[in-house]
Amino acid sequence: MTGDRPLELVLLELTLLVLLGPLVTGAIQKMKARLQCRQGAGVLQPYRDLAKLLRKGTVQADTASGFFWAIPILVLASTVAAGALVPVARLGPPGFPLGDAVMLLGLLALARFLTAIGALDAGGAFGGMGASREMTVAPLVEPVLMMVVFSTAVAAGTTELGALAAHRGTSWFLAWRAADFLGFAAMLVLLPAETGRIPVDNPDTHLELTMLHEGMLLEHSGPGLGCMMLASHTRQIVTLGLVAALFFPVTPMGGSGALALLLGVGSFAVKVGVLVVFLALVESSYAKLRLFRVPQYLGVGFVCALVALALRIL
């Protein structure tokens, strides 16, 4: 099987994604703070948090089963595995059987499921509530993400992300067809839900009745909590990478040298940066929705994705 991305490159991209994940969170938080006229913590704060958590000891609830300690490792592993499927530096299919966009969404869903199981296992009230809410939102988000992926996959004839991005070509915006606009709109609606941000979830609160994702992390501590946080940083950058691969593949294609790779990474950083600005603006300009209004909000994304598919197929 021949492809454009050998194993070393995929491993390199994966490492890069995991290393840069916390930076994206830090950048969003910094920008949000500046928009709210606060000084805010530095962009490196998530790294410091992670380093601190890794040094701490672990405390576990008495009611938790023996499976509980493995949850953070499994969540981190499946999220990082999903990261391997996102093309960063170069487009085109990988040189070995790896998996496609459906696999990526499946791995993210698995991580979500394991997080919820862990929260229920520990037996805390907040954890159970967070888990039940997360499981209410997840079935609304995941099918719509699938539909957005399919609406672009129909045109490219493949669900492999690298090949999808390569099919998109380099003249990105001018090559957008009618369905892409609607698909992108659906993606923008879903993005805060998938990355756990306002208006669906609020990543800044702990011990409040509004939280979804953070509620599920309350029972974890020490390195386990560090793993969970790293997993949510990685999940965020993986989702942004998915959007970038589906909708703006402007990666310069030519050459295979170090310069071409650097250019690819640079353009990936620019694309993620644009999405980061979008997320920070949305977070600062909207209030969190009531939980019962969330289905209506996600319904807009669903309708957009469905109409995008209809435009492609009918």
Added chain:
Amino acid sequence: MSSETVHAIIDDIGALLLFTMILIVAAGQIYRAIYAVAAQSLLIAIAAAVLAASTGNRDLWVIAGLTLGVKAIGLPWGLHVVVQRMNVRREVEPVIPIAATLALAVAIVVMAFQVSASLGPIRQAITGNALPVGIALTLTGVLVMATRRTALTQMVGLFASENGLFFTAMAVTQGMPLIIEIGVILDVILAALVMTIMVLRVRSTVDADIADLDRLRG
């Protein structure tokens, strides 16, 4: 501009029109619906300008300007003023839940595409996706009118529906005679005036919205 580019641009504008329509259906507040319908009219004006540039039809420039001035700026501004003056509840009051309306809107869009697909390759050659998009916009506008209680949101539905008709007529015929287009725009202005006056008068005399009128018995 080649005709393929024009077709592609009209298709893209059609997709954006559908998006603004979804926003109108999903809007929980009157202001959002008004802004969405203003954006929709702006897109119609852009479509008219694109067609004018490609066909060299001078009337279409006039239409584009009129659409921009009247429907994208004038009427939304008027609605805005009325909402402010009336001091009504800012929330849209739907008859059936908004999620159900969204589902119906999806059914309408799919149906519009399905029906136009039966026209076969001729439709594709003449209009691209403009015909099904126009039909979907018109019917969804009617849906909005049917499922909202207050007169102001029904007016938004009327404007959206009219935008759909306008888009279809423009894209299919490459520009109708100027006199007809101006007549249509005058009709809309008249309808808006009548409805606004009625809403304001009804409210000032009996302090009720038209949703309460169904309890009147002769």
